[in-house]
Amino acid sequence: MGGYILKRLLLAIPVILGITVIVFLIMAMIPGDPATAILGSYATPDNVARINRDLGLDKPLVARYFIWLWNMLHGDFGQSFSLNRPVIDVVLERFNNTLILAGTSFVLCTVFGILAGVISAARQYGLADKAITFAVLLGISIPSFFLGMMMILFFAVDLRWFPVSGMTAIYGGGDLADVIHHLTMPALALAVVATGVVARLSRSAMLEVLRQDFIRTARAKGVREGRVIWGHALRAAMVSIIPVLGIQAGFVLSGAVYIEIVFQWPGIGRMLVDAILQRDILLVQGGVVFVASCYVIFNIIVDVAQSLLDPRIKT
Amino acid sequence: MTKFTLTRRGLLISGVATGVLMGTGLPSMAETPPGVLVVGQIAEPKALDPAAVTAVNDFRILMNLYDGLVRYKSGTLEVEPALAKSWDISEDGKTYTFHLREGVKFHDGSDFDAEAVKFNFERMLDDKHPFHDTGPFPLAFFFSSVDTIDVKDPQTVVFTLKEPYAPFLSNLAYPTGLIISPTAVKKFDKDFGRNPVGTGPFTFKEWRPNEAVVVEGNPDYWDTPTTLKAVIFRPITDANTRVAEMLAGGIDLMVEVPPVALKEFENNTYHLVEQAGPHLWFLILDCAKGPFKDKRARQAANYAINKEAIVNNVLEGTATVAAGPTPAAFAWAHDDSLKPYPYDPEKAKALLKEAGVAEGTQVTFYVTDGGSGMLDPVAMGTAIQADLKAVGLDAKIETFEWNTFLGKVNPGLDSKGQHVDMAEMAWMTNDPDTLPYLALRTDAWPDKGGFNSGYYSNPEVDKLLEEARTATDQSKRAELYKKMQQIVHDDAPWVFVANWKQNAVTNDKVSDFTLQPSFFLLLKDVKKT
Numbered sequence: 049m050g051g052y053i054l055k056r057l058l059l060a061i062p063v064i065l066g067i068t069v070i071v072f073l074i075m076a077m078i079p080g081d082p083a084t085a086i087l088g089s090y091a092t093p094d095n096v097a098r099i100n101r102d103l104g105l106d107k108p109l110v111a112r113y114f115i116w117l118w119n120m121l122h123g124d125f126g127q128s129f130s131l132n133r134p135v136i137d138v139v140l141e142r143f144n145n146t147l148i149l150a151g152t153s154f155v156l157c158t159v160f161g162i163l164a165g166v167i168s169a170a171r172q173y174g175l176a177d178k179a180i181t182f183a184v185l186l187g188i189s190i191p192s193f194f195l196g197m198m199m200i201l202f203f204a205v206d207l208r209w210f211p212v213s214g215m216t217a218i219y220g221g222g223d224l225a226d227v228i229h230h231l232t233m234p235a236l237a238l239a240v241v242a243t244g245v246v247a248r249l250s251r252s253a254m255l256e257v258l259r260q261d262f263i264r265t266a267r268a269k270g271v272r273e274g275r276v277i278w279g280h281a282l283r284a285a286m287v288s289i290i291p292v293l294g295i296q297a298g299f300v301l302s303g304a305v306y307i308e309i310v311f312q313w314p315g316i317g318r319m320l321v322d323a324i325l326q327r328d329i330l331l332v333q334g335g336v337v338f339v340a341s342c343y344v345i346f347n348i349i350v351d352v353a354q355s356l357l358d359p360r361i362k363t
Numbered sequence: 364m365t366k367f368t369l370t371r372r373g374l375l376i377s378g379v380a381t382g383v384l385m386g387t388g389l390p391s392m393a394e395t396p397p398g399v400l401v402v403g404q405i406a407e408p409k410a411l412d413p414a415a416v417t418a419v420n421d422f423r424i425l426m427n428l429y430d431g432l433v434r435y436k437s438g439t440l441e442v443e444p445a446l447a448k449s450w451d452i453s454e455d456g457k458t459y460t461f462h463l464r465e466g467v468k469f470h471d472g473s474d475f476d477a478e479a480v481k482f483n484f485e486r487m488l489d490d491k492h493p494f495h496d497t498g499p500f501p502l503a504f505f506f507s508s509v510d511t512i513d514v515k516d517p518q519t520v521v522f523t524l525k526e527p528y529a530p531f532l533s534n535l536a537y538p539t540g541l542i543i544s545p546t547a548v549k550k551f552d553k554d555f556g557r558n559p560v561g562t563g564p565f566t567f568k569e570w571r572p573n574e575a576v577v578v579e580g581n582p583d584y585w586d587t588p589t590t591l592k593a594v595i596f597r598p599i600t601d602a603n604t605r606v607a608e609m610l611a612g613g614i615d616l617m618v619e620v621p622p623v624a625l626k627e628f629e630n631n632t633y634h635l636v637e638q639a640g641p642h643l644w645f646l647i648l649d650c651a652k653g654p655f656k657d658k659r660a661r662q663a664a665n666y667a668i669n670k671e672a673i674v675n676n677v678l679e680g681t682a683t684v685a686a687g688p689t690p691a692a693f694a695w696a697h698d699d700s701l702k703p704y705p706y707d708p709e710k711a712k713a714l715l716k717e718a719g720v721a722e723g724t725q726v727t728f729y730v731t732d733g734g735s736g737m738l739d740p741v742a743m744g745t746a747i748q749a750d751l752k753a754v755g756l757d758a759k760i761e762t763f764e765w766n767t768f769l770g771k772v773n774p775g776l777d778s779k780g781q782h783v784d785m786a787e788m789a790w791m792t793n794d795p796d797t798l799p800y801l802a803l804r805t806d807a808w809p810d811k812g813g814f815n816s817g818y819y820s821n822p823e824v825d826k827l828l829e830e831a832r833t834a835t836d837q838s839k840r841a842e843l844y845k846k847m848q849q850i851v852h853d854d855a856p857w858v859f860v861a862n863w864k865q866n867a868v869t870n871d872k873v874s875d876f877t878l879q880p881s882f883f884l885l886l887k888d889v890k891k892t
Binding site: 078079080081084085086087090093094095098099102103130131132133138141142197200201204205208211212213214215216218219309310311312314318319322325327 | 395396399401406407409410417498499501502504553556557572573574575595597598599600601603604607608610611612613763764765766767769770771773812
C-alpha cells in the first residue's frame, strides 16, 4: 500500500509541472495584458511599456517562466497587482472559503445522494423510487446559478429568512451561527445537481449489487433487510460509488464559481474570474496551480480509498 | 416493516437537517444602526492610494477619505478651492501658485503643508523619489506637464509647468490629485494602499478583503463635518445580487443600477437619483480606408442610427442622445446650439448614394462584450447593425472581450494587417480637453501614441485644440471648444450615440444624497436614520 501511494505521488509531480507550463502559456498567449487592463482607455504604448517594466513583464517568456517556477519552489508565489497583496495569502484565504462552501455541499450531496439512491433501489418502481427519480431529474436539469437566484428572490428578498449574499453579516457578524446562516443557501444550491448525479448512480450501483447471489444468500440466512441493504449491499456498491464521488468533488469545486458569483461568496472561483478579467497573471497562475494540485491530490486519495475497498484495483 | 425503518431513519436525518437550517434562518437580519450607511460597490477595490488606482469604483471610496488642492463645485465640473484657499496663475500660464488652507491635519495627526504637496506629486512623477516604488502610478501623466514644484513657505507651493496647460486645474480635482499623508507613506511604504491616511471627511477604519471597507466620520474635518458615524462599502460584483441586496435591505445605497432593474425601485420605499456625466459612447469610423473615407458616408451613418431608440429601449432611459464630441455635462464648454443628427434613414440612403457607396456594401464592426463605460455594448451593437442594414450597409459584427478589444482598437483600425470600418468606444473624462485632444488630433494617431484610431485629421481642429489647451481664460477656452465641436459634428469622424446618465438608488432611511456630474460619490452631506 505504501509503495502504491508513493508511486502515485511521484506520478503527480510531472502532472503538476505540466499544469504550470500550460497555465503560464495560456496567460502569456491570451490577448490583452495587465497594463491595458490597468490603463483601460489610457493605454498608450509609452504608458504600457512603463507599467510592464514596473511589473517585470518586459523579460523574455522563458526567463519569466523559470523565475516564476523557481520562486514558487521557494514558497514565493509573487504579488497580485490587482489586489496589492501576496498571491499565496489571497489564494489560501479564498480557497479556505471555497472549501467551506464546496465541502458542505460535498457532504450534503454525498449523504443525501446515497440516501436517495439506496432508498430508490430498495423500493424499485415503488412510490418512493418514482418520487425520488422525479426530484432527481428536476434537480439535475436546473442550472445551479438559476436555482441560486430563485432562492435569493424567495428566501432572502421575500421571506427574509436568509441573507442575500456574503459570508458573514456586515455588522457584528462572524461567529459560526452567522457563517452557517450565510452558507445555507449557496451550499444547497450548489449541492442540488451533484446530489442528483450521486443518487442516480447510487441507485444503479445498488440495483446491480442487489441482484447478486450473496445478497440472496444473506436474505436466505435470515439477515434483516435493513442490514442486507446498508451492511452488505451498500458496502459492495460503494466500490462504484466512490469514483463518482471523486468526480462530483471536482464538479462541486468548479460549480462553486457560479454560486460564488451569485451569492458573492468570497471564494477562489470568483477570485480567478476577476483575476482573469484583470489579467492579474501571477494571481491566476498561482490560483490555478494551487487548485489543480489540490485536485490531483484529492484524486490520489480517492484512488487509494478505492483500492482499500477493492484490492483488485491496486496496480 | 423493515422498509418502514428505512423511511423513518431518512425522515429523522432530513428532519434534523431541516431543523438546523431553519433554526439558523429564523433570527431576523441585523439592521444597520442609524448613522451607518452601507454602500453597494461593483467590485473589490484595488487599493486606496489615489495615485495608484484608475477605477471609478475605487474613486468612490477615495473621494471620501481625501481632499485635493481643488475640487469640483457641487453639481458642476468647475473647480473651486479645497485644500488650497486660492491660487494665482502667471500671465504665460506656466506658473501656478497655491495658497494652502491653514491648520489642516491629516488623520494621523501630521500637518498638511506645502512640503506634503511637494512630496505627493514628486512621489508620482520623479523616478528617483525614495517612495516612487510605492507605485506604479498609471495616471501620473495627468501631471506630466509639471516641471518643478517649489515650497515657498509652509502655506505656499508653486507648480511650474513645461508649457501652458489649461486642464491642469481640473486634473488636480481628479482623484489622481488627491493628497495623501507623507508620514503614513513613510510608515506603511508599499502597504499604504491598504492603510490610507488623508485629510477628508471620513477616516479609514478597516478593510476586510472581499467583504467591506469601513470608514468613519471625521469630527475634526476642516469643512462642515459629516453627521454619519460610518460608511461601509461592500463589493458586490454581480448586478442581480446587488439589486437583491438592495431589495432585502442589506445595503442602503447602490450605484450603477442595471436598466432592467429600475422598475423594482419605482415606488415610495426607494429613491432613484440620476445624473448625466462627462461620458460619451460613440462609434469610431475609419476615415482613412473603406466607405467611411467619404465624409458623406460618415454623416449617413449618423443619420441612419436611431439613437433615440437605443437610449430609450436598449438602455431604458439611462442615457441621453449625444450631439457631438463634448458631453453636455461640461456645461461651460458645451455648444448648446449643436443638435444630435436626427434619425433619417432616407437622407442616409441619399448621402450614401452621393458618396458612391453601393447598396449591400460590407463593413466590419468591432463590438465588445463589456468594459468601463461601455453600457450594453452587445445589444447596442446589434441595434446599430439593424439600423445600418436598413440603409444598405451590411455590418459584420466581431465581438471581443474588453481587454482584447482594446488591444485591437487602440493601435488603430488599420493596424496589424486588419481593416476595421467601425468600432464601439466610450470615454469618461474630467476636462473638455482630454477626449478630443487624445482622440481627434492628427498628432494623436495611434502611431504617434494617441487614441485617434480612426485616423481623423482636420488641421483646423488641431489648431483649435492646441490653442484651447494654452488659453488660461475659461471663456476663451469655451469659445474654442464650441468651434471645435461644430467642425467635428459636421466632419462626423464618429457616430455620436449616447451620454450615460449615472444612477443610484437609496432606501427611505437615506436623505440628502445627490450624484455629481463628475461621477464621484460624495457622501459627506448624506444623512441616514
